[in-house]
Amino acid sequence: MKTYTYTEKKDTRSGFGAGLAELGRTNPNVVALCADLIGSLKMDKFIEENPERFFQVGIAEANMMGLAAGLTIGGKIPFTGTFANFSTGRVYDQIRQSIAYSGKNVKICASHAGLTLGEDGATHQILEDIGLMKMLPGMTVINTCDFNQTKAATIAIAEHQGPVYLRFGRPAVPVFTPSDQKFEIGKAIKLTEGKDVTIVATGHLVWEALEASKVLFERGISAEVINIHTIKPIDEKAILESVSKTRCIVTAEEHNIIGGLGESVARVLGTHNPAPQEFIGTNDVFGESGTPAQLMEKYGLNSISIVAKVESVLKRK
Amino acid sequence: MPSTQHLNDLTIQVRRDILRMVHKVNSGHPGGSLGCTEFLVALYNVIMSKKAGFNMDGIGEDLFFLSNGHISPAFYSVLARSGYFPIEELNTFRLIDSRLQGHPTTHEGLPGVRIASGSLGQGMSVALGAAQAKKLNKDYHLVYSLHGDGELQEGQNWEAIMYASAKKVDNIIATVDLNGQQIDGSTESVLPMGSLKQKFEAFGWIVVEIEEGNNIVSILNGMSEAKSKTGQGKPVCVLLKTVMGNGVDFMMHTHAWHGKAPNDEQLAIGLAQNSETLGDY
Numbered sequence: 001m002k003t004y005t006y007t008e009k010k011d012t013r014s015g016f017g018a019g020l021a022e023l024g025r026t027n028p029n030v031v032a033l034c035a036d037l038i039g040s041l042k043m044d045k046f047i048e049e050n051p052e053r054f055f056q057v058g059i060a061e062a063n064m065m066g067l068a069a070g071l072t073i074g075g076k077i078p079f080t081g082t083f084a085n086f087s088t089g090r091v092y093d094q095i096r097q098s099i100a101y102s103g104k105n106v107k108i109c110a111s112h113a114g115l116t117l118g119e120d121g122a123t124h125q126i127l128e129d130i131g132l133m134k135m136l137p138g139m140t141v142i143n144t145c146d147f148n149q150t151k152a153a154t155i156a157i158a159e160h161q162g163p164v165y166l167r168f169g170r171p172a173v174p175v176f177t178p179s180d181q182k183f184e185i186g187k188a189i190k191l192t193e194g195k196d197v198t199i200v201a202t203g204h205l206v207w208e209a210l211e212a213s214k215v216l217f218e219r220g221i222s223a224e225v226i227n228i229h230t231i232k233p234i235d236e237k238a239i240l241e242s243v244s245k246t247r248c249i250v251t252a253e254e255h256n257i258i259g260g261l262g263e264s265v266a267r268v269l270g271t272h273n274p275a276p277q278e279f280i281g282t283n284d285v286f287g288e289s290g291t292p293a294q295l296m297e298k299y300g301l302n303s304i305s306i307v308a309k310v311e312s313v314l315k316r317k
Numbered sequence: 318m319p320s321t322q323h324l325n326d327l328t329i330q331v332r333r334d335i336l337r338m339v340h341k342v343n344s345g346h347p348g349g350s351l352g353c354t355e356f357l358v359a360l361y362n363v364i365m366s367k368k369a370g371f372n373m374d375g376i377g378e379d380l381f382f383l384s385n386g387h388i389s390p391a392f393y394s395v396l397a398r399s400g401y402f403p404i405e406e407l408n409t410f411r412l413i414d415s416r417l418q419g420h421p422t423t424h425e426g427l428p429g430v431r432i433a434s435g436s437l438g439q440g441m442s443v444a445l446g447a448a449q450a451k452k453l454n455k456d457y458h459l460v461y462s463l464h465g466d467g468e469l470q471e472g473q474n475w476e477a478i479m480y481a482s483a484k485k486v487d488n489i490i491a492t493v494d495l496n497g498q499q500i501d502g503s504t505e506s507v508l509p510m511g512s513l514k515q516k517f518e519a520f521g522w523i524v525v526e527i528e529e530g531n532n533i534v535s536i537l538n539g540m541s542e543a544k545s546k547t548g549q550g551k552p553v554c555v556l557l558k559t560v561m562g563n564g565v566d567f568m569m570h571t572h573a574w575h576g577k578a579p580n581d582e583q584l585a586i587g588l589a590q591n592s593e594t595l596g597d598y
Contacts, residue, residue, distance in 0.1 A: 094439055
């Protein structure tokens with residue numbers, strides 16, 4: 001079995017900051033907006049190097065989304081930065097009308113997604129954002145797994161014409177994807193070959209899925225782990241090919257199981273090739289305060305939970 | 318520049334378009350549309366500097382954003398009669414498979430429309446973004462926008478109003494249609510807003526008032542004054558005092574025709590008060 005290791009842990013939001021800084025040097029049309037969270041979004045470098053292309057909006061996310069839509073008229077490629085909660089739920093109608101329905105080329109970049117925001121608690125831990133964004137016609141939805149992938153995705157979405165929701169997080173997590181790996185929107189990455197079960201994971205759960213696959217290997221279970229960074233459009237081919245071999249699947253995400261990756265996968269399977277599925281995700285609840293690790297354990301979003309779900313799904317084959 | 322006579326003729330023709338459009342589909346918003354007819358006619362025929370054809374980016378020309386999208390009948394009529402699309406297409410207003418949706422959208426590719434509007438309160442932010450893009454592009458043309466007075470009850474406007482002066486966006490002229498009416502009644506009865514002039518000024522805007530917002534000459538003078546105040550480090554607001562339903566006597570001075578279409582008899586009366594000038598679509 002192919003195994004993955006890492007030499008350092010970094011936060012995915014820093015990958016966004018690094019990608020944005022690179023775009024600042026390479027694409028003169030890229031502009032950035034922030035609603036009073038420059039430090040949290042790691043936008044400092046872009047701002048330092050391109051002050052005229054940065055717009056500090058203040059604590060006014062609705063205005064920020066409208067400004068971004070307007071900036072596209074004249075050829076700019078706006079990247080908005082704030083927490084996932086304030087990037088989606090707070091401004092849903094602004095995104096819906098001024099960006100998605102209007103077909104504007106805005107990149108909505110959302111940090112501190114999910115439970116791993118930690119101690120600030122449920123007011124800030126949005127677990128519904130993937131669902132909100134994937135329901136909007138024409139919206140591309142991406143949830144990256146580590147520093148390198150987040151940096152690559154940030155650079156890639158500037159080349160994509162149309163609105164994008166890019167979701168990443170706060171805590172330092174293992175950096176295990178190659179720094180030179182090209183990011184292809186909508187193209188899932190098979191991390192391990194397996195024959196007994198497919199594990200499709202997104203965001204912070206990708207590393208947990210790899211950890212789970214090691215434990216499963218020791219128990220004689222061969223897991224195929226797929227990193228599905230793009231939730232919409234979803235890579236149907238990759239899912240169906242894998243499941244046609246393994247005949248069962250576990251999906252894993254730091255999001256409500258209602259409206260998230262798992263439901264998108266279930267739709268693909270239900271339409272083309274039904275197979276037993278188990279879901280890793282929060283189950284229709286709000287989060288709470290705690291350390292990221294405590295929260296991921298309490299809500300069943302770690303490698304131990306993935307192993308348990310795999311054992312369940314195998315019994316249903 | 319077109320003669321005042323021509324502009325007045327055009328205004329009457331647009332009024333006929335509005336009445337006929339909403340009557341045909343028994344839906345739409347004639348009141349606010351009629352109240353803003355003179356303004357939109359003046360804007361598209363005299364005030365704005367426009368290039369031929371339509372390009373979304375609008376570089377090298379003035380731009381307009383309609384925030385109160387429900388007055389789409391007036392907007393569509395003026396766009397069609399300014400050459401953005403065939404006037405016959407006004408026949409398709411609110412019908413299935415039409416580019417003339419109930420509220421304006423870019424989604425169907427209708428030339429002249431740069432943003433969807435209808436859900437209120439979003440247009441000022443968009444106009445400001447477009448104005449800042451013009452500055453980045455060193456494009457010294459202006460951005461115009463139109464907002465309802467009731468629409469200012471939406472909080473996003475005040476985020477945008479605060480932002481505009483803080484960032485010295487001085488290439489925008491945002492016009493507020495002060496007709497004093499909204500769906501549930503007068504703005505005074507629904508949610509009194511006090512002095513909008515004082516509010517905009519307190520937020521750092523230059524305010525120009527147009528007392529006769531249904532008089533073409535007053536509009537041209539007022540907008541000319543507003544233009545002269547751009548480029549001075551402050552955003553410019555025009556408070557345009559209009560009469561909802563202007564030009565159709567039974568629709569005037571009431572909120573009743575905000576979102577209601579005339580029946581056959583009412584249409585006939587309205588059209589009789591606005592005799593055909595430049596030809597119906």
